[in-house]
Amino acid sequence: MADLNDPKTYWWRNAVVYQIYVRSFADSDGDGVGDLPGITSRLPHLADLGVDALWITPFYTSPQHDHGYDVADYRDVDPLFGQLSDADDLISRAHELGLRVVVDLVPNHTSNEHEWFKAALAAGPGSPERARYLFRDAPEGELPNNWSSVFGGPAWTQVDDGQWYLHLFDSTQPDLDWRNPEVPEMFEDVLRFWLDRGVDGFRVDVAHGLFKEASLRDQVVPEGTTTSSDAHEMIERSLNDEPMWDQPEVHDVYRAWNRVLDEAGPDRMAVAEAWTQTPESMARFVRPDELDQAFNFAWLLADWSAESFAGVITDTLAAVAPVGASPTWVLSNHDVVRHVTRYGGGVQGLARARAATLTMLALPGSSYLYQGEELGLEQVDVAPEFRQDPSYLRTGEVGRDGCRVPMPWSGDAAPYGFGPGTAQPWLPQPEGWEALTVEAQTGVEDSTLEFYRAALRARREFAWTAGADVTLVDLGDDVLAFTRGPITVVLNCGDSPVELPEGDLLLASSPLEGSKLPGDTAAWLRR
The missing domain is CATH 2.60.40.1180 (Golgi alpha-mannosidase II)
Incomplete structure (x- = not known):
């Protein structure tokens, strides 16, 4: 048994964490959308798979313009996904099965339907209510600055009284002003709310984005480049001037959160989604008095080559070593093309995906798996009329829907056991998935599911001792x-x-x- 008071043996340092995209994991009521009771019913699959923890994407009250990453109430469950008691049941059942529970926290922005933002619109310019967000004036016909939304288009939207508010993502996701003391105070209360309900950790969305340079000055954009970016470009971006990201003040927030987590117990953790420009800047988020881990996205970018993978490994280990943090490894998530497809698709893509997974799982630190990769799922070409990603709706470019198609559990036709009934779920599943379901692969020698089970079983033999x-x-x-x-x-x-x-x-x-x-x-x- 690990000593919970020894930082070198905290559970997350060598954990395998399974990401659940709540809309697409399991549907309990037949409405075509995954929910918390659905997740609870499928927790034995995760225990049998051999993971240590699950990370659940946002299930809070939300108008769902960005599928839960636009939060209207951080202390309640959206009726689409259940109710607060369902969250309690999920946490309790997971703990019974020996699984830790990590929940998503979205501190960079709220929904435009959050009570704070509705109050800001009602109160008007110069009010304390507007001071919780980044409202600015601009000359007629101009924007407050030249910043672009990650989802495409300007990062500013004008309200009826003429002022503009900043949204680095969708216009329904206004950015908070973290220099206003009410904002950090509110989020510390949110942390305590969920810690008291038994969650084991938090995944911090856009952890690098809370503070912007106070002047909100224009971004310096080299000629021939653009400030707009999709999820891949957030990783690959070449712009060195980023007044909206990775400002030094953000680290004070995570020092305060570190104290809140420590108050709840030595076995509570937080992992940052921090899209930083260098491994060194990423490592600053995981200093001993800040967050416990940060996602390492370098492998998502690496070409299929021994040289590229070796560079990822050496650079990552070198970055975290000076601060004593454990590295993280990830090949797929809800924002990127599934790695079977990235590696070429088909037989070759699956072979490469399995090989990369086995290599990743042998490394020190935590591995984060994305739901469905244990089945060998590829990216789905979702027809335009069914796409729902706000980045697609704003730009017309194919977004992230293809990696979010609901899980196939059983049967020979959609919805493949995802939920009761015969109707397609919120994103339609393709034909031909009957051989990829959990049911079809269970007990089948050399299936991808049994390969993952075998790899995680073998990993347990050396993860803590190697x-x-x-x-x-x-x-x-x-x-x-x-x-x-x-x-x-x-x-x-x-x-x-x-x-x-x-x-x-x-x-x-x-x-x-x-x-x-x-x-x-x-x-x-x-x-």
Whole structure:
């Protein structure tokens, strides 16, 4: 049993966390939308899979313009997803099954239907109510500055009295002014509310975005570039001048939150979604007196190559080492194209996805899995008439709907056991998923589901004992190989089979060719 008072053994440092996109996991009432009772009914799947915790996307009261990331009441459950007692039941049942529960917190902005924003509109310019948000004046025909929304278009919307409010995301998501003391006070109360209900941690949405430069000056945009960005461009952005992101004052907030979490107990945690420009700036969010972890998105960007993956590993470990934090690893989430598709799709894409997953799971730190990846799901081409992502609605460019199509659980036609009845869910499921359901893959040798179960079972044997030191081993240009404690990991990113080093084979992502590791395959060996 880990000593909860020893920072080196806190549960999250080597956890496997399973992300649940609440709308798309399990529907209990047949309305086509996932909900909290649905999640509770499917928790045994997560226990059988072998994960340590689940992270649930926002289920709070919301008009759902951004599917819950526009929060109208942080202390209640949206009727679409159930009621407060359903959240209590979910937390209790998860704990019975040995699963921790991490909930999403959205502190950068509220919904435009939050009571604070409605009061701000009613009170008018110069009022204390408007001071909770970033309202500004601008000359006729101009905007307060040149900032763009992540979802496309200007980051400013004008209200009836002529003032403008800032929204770095959708116009229904007004940004809060974190220099107003009422704002941090409110969120500390929200933290305590959910901690008192038994949650084990928080995923902090847009953790790098709470503070903007106080002047709200124009962004310096090099000629030939643009300030607009989608989720990938948030990772890849090349603009060095970002007065709206990663301001130094944000770290005072997380020092205060650290104290709130410590008051609730040593086993409570927070993980930052912090899109920063360098590994070093990311590491600042996980200093010992701030947040416990930060998502590491570097692997989402890496090309399929041993050199790229080696760079991700070495850069990540080097960044977190000076602050004593544990690294995180993630290949898919609700904002990006599923990694089977990113790696080419089809048979090759699945082989590469399994190999990358096995490699990731062997590394020190926490691995974050996204619902459906254990089934080998690919990105779905959602027809335009069914798309609901606000980024698509604002720009006309394909958004994130394709990775959010509801889970297939059983049966041979939609809704594949996602909910009762025969109707398609809120995003339609494609034909041909009958072989990918949980039911179809359970007990089937070499299925992706059984591969994940085997990998997580084997991982438990060394995750806490293999240490944090990773040593790269040169086995050729197309091969990523490293040792961690007694484990040797080999990933063949090339086309030709390679000889495995000495050791007892624990697991491979695809069948071996005699004693050789085929291309697009990874293996674990015990020395």
